Amino acid sequence: MAGFPVHDPLFLAVAAVAVLAIGISKSGFSGGIGVLAVPVMALFVSPLTAxxxxxxxxxxxxxxxxxxxxRRWHRRNLLLLLPGACVGLALGALTFRYVDDAVIRLLLGAVTLGFGLQAFAAAGQAGEVRAGKxxxxxxxxxxxxxxxxxxxAGGPPAKFFLLRQHLDKTVFVxxxxxxxxxxxxxxILPYAWLGQFSRDNxxxxxxxxxxxxxxxxxxxxLHHxxxxxxxxxxxxxxxxLAGVKLLLDGGLDVIFR
Known part of the structure; x- marks a missing residue:
């Protein structure tokens, strides 16, 4: 246990900043920088451990x-997102130890960055509330x-679906x-099944x-x-920012593997 990063002040400092940033982003702006936590912590531990x-x-x-x-959430959107999410979670649990993280990050980063740039450029235009398909x-x-x-790193796909609907900001978050x-x-149960909840973790x-x-x-x-x-x-x-980070992480993994 002596070599575990819990004893490394630099790891704890970096992880503490990451946790604070994720909390601010999650409750204030519905994530976005949450995808940065695992890559940053993975500088010290394996991505699975992070x-x-x-x-x-x-x-x-x-x-x-x-x-x-x-009471400030959109029922229809949850009913649309959750069935697919169950399938995605099951697939993730079955392929957790075998999936190519670099490819996933590259694909997700490209989609996230493309939508983010397009939406940011059009953000000044008036948008009507519209139902998602x-x-x-x-x-x-x-x-x-x-x-x-x-x-x-599940935030970008969900945001891709929800942001286009121009919901009230509080309902969106x-x-x-x-x-x-x-x-x-x-x-929780799949992570335990995969042995990820060690004493050190x-x-x-x-x-x-x-x-x-x-x-x-x-x-x-900040939200209010x-x-x-x-x-x-x-x-x-x-x-x-999340899209750029995902692309960088995926690209560096491919180059230096």
């Missing part, structure tokens, strides 16, 4: 966020469930919050978990202070 450390912390954040956004919701749910299981609360709860999660409420609180404060137009611009910008 994902296992983050899951209990994400579950704590989810409970706090669901309470904050209770059922097929798109199921497909985005499946991709979200799969990438969430592999690397907690609340729908994401409830969706990922259910997703992360569903990941859980100890690291326990050390970092107290930062979760602070991040959620800061995110909620940022106007809706600016909120959507920030959300699109976070998608762009």
């Amino acid at each position: 994902a296992a450390i983050m899951l209990p912390i994400l579950c704590v954040m989810d409970v706090l966020s669901v309470w904050a956004y209770r 059922a097929a798109t919701g199921v497909a985005c749910g499946a991709l979200s469930g799969f990438t969430s299981f592999i690397a907690h 609340g729908t994401n919050v409830v969706f990922f609360f259910l997703i992360n709860q569903a990941k 859980l100890m690291t999660s326990l050390l970092l978990a107290p930062l979760a409420p602070l991040g959620i609180w800061l995110g909620l404060r 202070r940022v106007p809706q137009d600016a909120f959507y611009r920030v959300s699109y910008l976070l998608m762009i």
Whole structure:
């Protein structure tokens, strides 16, 4: 246990900043930088270990966020996203040890960056609230469930589906919050089955978990202070940053493997 990064001050400092940033992003802007947590922590531990450390912390954040956004979520969108997500989670559990992370990151990064750039460029245009297509919701749910299981990177596909509907910003975040609360709860048993909850992993999660409420609180404060137009611009910008990060991670993995 002496070599485990829980004893490394630099690892703990970097992980603490990541946890705070994810909490702010999750409760304030419905994620976007959540995909950065596993790659950043993977500088010190394996991606599988980083994902296992983050899951209990994400579950704590989810409970706090669901309470904050209770009754402020879109029922139809959840019903469209969840069936596909169940399929994606099952596929992720079965291929967890064999999937090529680099290819997944490259594909997801390209889609995320493309949509983020297009949406950010058009953010100043007036948009009417419109219902999402059922097929798109199921497909985005499946991709979200799969990438969430592999690397907690399920945010971009869900946002791709929801942002185009121009929902009220609070309903948008609340729908994401409830969706990922259910997703992360569903990941607990498969992660345990795969042996990811070791004593060292859980100890690291326990050390970092107290930062979760602070991040959620800061995110909620920002959410209520940022106007809706600016909120959507920030959300699109976070998608762009997430897409760039995914492309860089995937490209570097391919080059240096």
